[in-house]
Amino acid sequence: MKRTVPGILLAVGWLVLLTQGSFLLFWAVMVLIGLIGGREYCTMAFPNSLYETDRIILPLVLIFPIFAAVFGQSRAAVSGFGLLLGLGGLLAYTIYHYNRFENPLALFYRGLLGLVFVGFLGSHLVLLRGLTDGAHWLIILTAITAGSDTGAYLIGSRWGRRKLCPSISPNKTIEGGLGGLLGGVISAVALAQIFTVQCGSGTILILAFFLSIAGMLGDLLESIIKRGYRTKDSGALLGGHGGVLDRIDSLLLAGPLLYYILIYSGF
Numbered sequence: 001m002k003r004t005v006p007g008i009l010l011a012v013g014w015l016v017l018l019t020q021g022s023f024l025l026f027w028a029v030m031v032l033i034g035l036i037g038g039r040e041y042c043t044m045a046f047p048n049s050l051y052e053t054d055r056i057i058l059p060l061v062l063i064f065p066i067f068a069a070v071f072g073q074s075r076a077a078v079s080g081f082g083l084l085l086g087l088g089g090l091l092a093y094t095i096y097h098y099n100r101f102e103n104p105l106a107l108f109y110r111g112l113l114g115l116v117f118v119g120f121l122g123s124h125l126v127l128l129r130g131l132t133d134g135a136h137w138l139i140i141l142t143a144i145t146a147g148s149d150t151g152a153y154l155i156g157s158r159w160g161r162r163k164l165c166p167s168i169s170p171n172k173t174i175e176g177g178l179g180g181l182l183g184g185v186i187s188a189v190a191l192a193q194i195f196t197v198q199c200g201s202g203t204i205l206i207l208a209f210f211l212s213i214a215g216m217l218g219d220l221l222e223s224i225i226k227r228g229y230r231t232k233d234s235g236a237l238l239g240g241h242g243g244v245l246d247r248i249d250s251l252l253l254a255g256p257l258l259y260y261i262l263i264y265s266g267f
Contacts, residue, residue, distance in 0.1 A: 026135075034122050038060075038063050040244060042062075065082030066119055069124075082123060083115065087112070124255045131263070133197045139195045143187040143190070145212075152177060155180075156171075169219075172220075188204050189204060215254040218250045
């Protein structure tokens with residue numbers, strides 16, 4: 001129950017945002033999500049060395065690419081510009097606090113990882129929303145990652161025997177991974193019948209296959225980060241679902257992949 005009710009509320013809220021909300025509203029929500037995710041990341045990366053003001057300033061710096069993505073409907077390169085601004089802001093922060101930290105280089109490279117993981121990758125969800133049929137694509141993408149998670153759990157818990165990557169995520173199995181691919185493909189086909197896009201069903205199948213893999217890799221990437229920082233969850237805001245980053249980790253790799261496929265394929 002701790003996971004079911006919040007999960008349903010999150011899904012309904014996300015669906016309403018994408019079907020009824022404007023691009024600017026979606027961008028504003030992503031800024032808020034980015035701020036919370038950035039704060040979670042800073043708590044993991046710097047558990048004992050930040051003041052409360054740092055936990056406000058650093059997340060703001062990390063999501064510069066999301067701020068810049070508000071112009072994504074007219075300029076596709078704004079995310080890269082936001083990344084450059086974030087790099088400059090992170091460098092300025094490191095220089096200003098150089099003597100305060102025992103290892104300023106660790107501050108910089110850990111911050112740089114957060115800038116890429118939270119800000120740069122997250123900004124592509126805004127860019128994706130700005131495309132033609134962007135809202136529908138985001139719904140389908142979310143269905144793929146959610147269906148993949150569900151398929152991996154159902155198949156893995158029942159028939160999982162061979163470990164996929166035990167050093168990173170001990171509970172994941174090869175059988176579960178195959179179930180995740182199946183769940184992602186089925187979810188994509190089902191949602192594409194409701195939220196139509198300018199794309200054939202065969203292409204949807206192929207996209208779902210690769211996006212499911214990307215979603216699994218995004219989940220593993222966050223697992224690597226959490227294991228490196230010796231934390232179990234990125235936060236506790238969502239109760240049994242962990243933190244914000246625990247909920248969007250699959251989208252953070254699958255979103256950019258879908259975005260670049262769409263803009264370079266002409267869909």
